[in-house]
Amino acid sequence: MKKVVITGSNGLLGQSLVNLLLKEKESYKVYGFSRGENKSGREDFSYISIDITNKTQLHKKLTECNADVIINTAAMANVDECEKNKQQCDNINVTAVKYLVDFCEETNAHLVHISTDFIFDGTKGYYAETDMPNPINYYGLSKLKSEKIIEKSKIKYTILRTILVYGNVHHMPRKNIVLWVKQSLKERKEVTIVNDQYRMPTYVENLALACKIAIDKTHTGIYNISSNTLLSIYEIALQIAEVFNLDKSLIKPISTTTLNQIAPRPVKTGFDLSKTQNVLQLHVQSFKEDLEIFKTTML
Numbered sequence: 578m579k580k581v582v583i584t585g586s587n588g589l590l591g592q593s594l595v596n597l598l599l600k601e602k603e604s605y606k607v608y609g610f611s612r613g614e615n616k617s618g619r620e621d622f623s624y625i626s627i628d629i630t631n632k633t634q635l636h637k638k639l640t641e642c643n644a645d646v647i648i649n650t651a652a653m654a655n656v657d658e659c660e661k662n663k664q665q666c667d668n669i670n671v672t673a674v675k676y677l678v679d680f681c682e683e684t685n686a687h688l689v690h691i692s693t694d695f696i697f698d699g700t701k702g703y704y705a706e707t708d709m710p711n712p713i714n715y716y717g718l719s720k721l722k723s724e725k726i727i728e729k730s731k732i733k734y735t736i737l738r739t740i741l742v743y744g745n746v747h748h749m750p751r752k753n754i755v756l757w758v759k760q761s762l763k764e765r766k767e768v769t770i771v772n773d774q775y776r777m778p779t780y781v782e783n784l785a786l787a788c789k790i791a792i793d794k795t796h797t798g799i800y801n802i803s804s805n806t807l808l809s810i811y812e813i814a815l816q817i818a819e820v821f822n823l824d825k826s827l828i829k830p831i832s833t834t835t836l837n838q839i840a841p842r843p844v845k846t847g848f849d850l851s852k853t854q855n856v857l858q859l860h861v862q863s864f865k866e867d868l869e870i871f872k873t874t875m876l
């Protein structure tokens with residue numbers, strides 16, 4: 578039985594992973610690490626309220642769990658907040674990762690770490706795992722720093738880079754693009770959305786499954802996880818309206834420059850998914866196909 582610690586277990590991916598792994602209780606002993614109370618709506622796993630930026634506390638709890646695998650989903654992911662609060666961003670996205678790496682070096686535990694398309698500058702799109710990172714905002718830089726710490730270590734690691742994760746769980750810590758667009762249109766609110774940034778959104782269940790495949794087969798290295806179609810964020814919103822039978826005319830395209838965002842965003846990301854398909858054997862499909870599956874869970 579693998580003893581799996583999920584950091585950030587109250588988040589969207591964290592709760593999805595708890596739900597996925599608990600389907601096989603004979604295979605996994607699941608520990609959730611997060612701040613505050615357990616928000617998953619489940620009590621059939623061990624939940625530990627913890628500040629992962631406190632090294633002493635973190636190592637003590639990881640040792641008590643005798644962790645074989647750590648899946649690090651904890652992150653400060655609000656891009657503008659990271660730009661404003663660089664120290665806080667580094668504490669969570671970089672320093673805490675160093676603490677996890679230190680523990681894995683001592684215990685030979687396998688670290689699965691979630692990273693992002695924002696490590697790239699967005700000048701070309703369809704990035705492969707081997708492309709040269711060049712972040713243009715502090716969030717991307719912090720995630721790249723954490724990747725480098727992991728890569729320089731001697732631990733067993735898997736880095737899963739992902740894009741614009743969406744889904745739904747018991748407690749939603751914050752809205753994702755699908756739920757936000759869906760709810761706004763349902764309430765007949767106009768949605769203004771950029772038409773000059775391009776992404777490949779990721780259904781959280783696929784990302785959770787990729788984590789599970791990585792720990793089951795001990796696939797190490799870096800892998801890209803997303804849907805397989807590059808769309809403008811405006812097109813993403815239109816497809817959400819289509820799948821959920823909502824009024825597309827409420828969606829208005831705008832350009833990035835009108836937003837005055839604190840942190841710059843890469844124009845075009847998206848991934849080359851061939852390594853993921855060949856090595857992880859993960860089935861990837863279009864955003865629309867994933868959305869249709871997600872819709873069935875919302876009924």
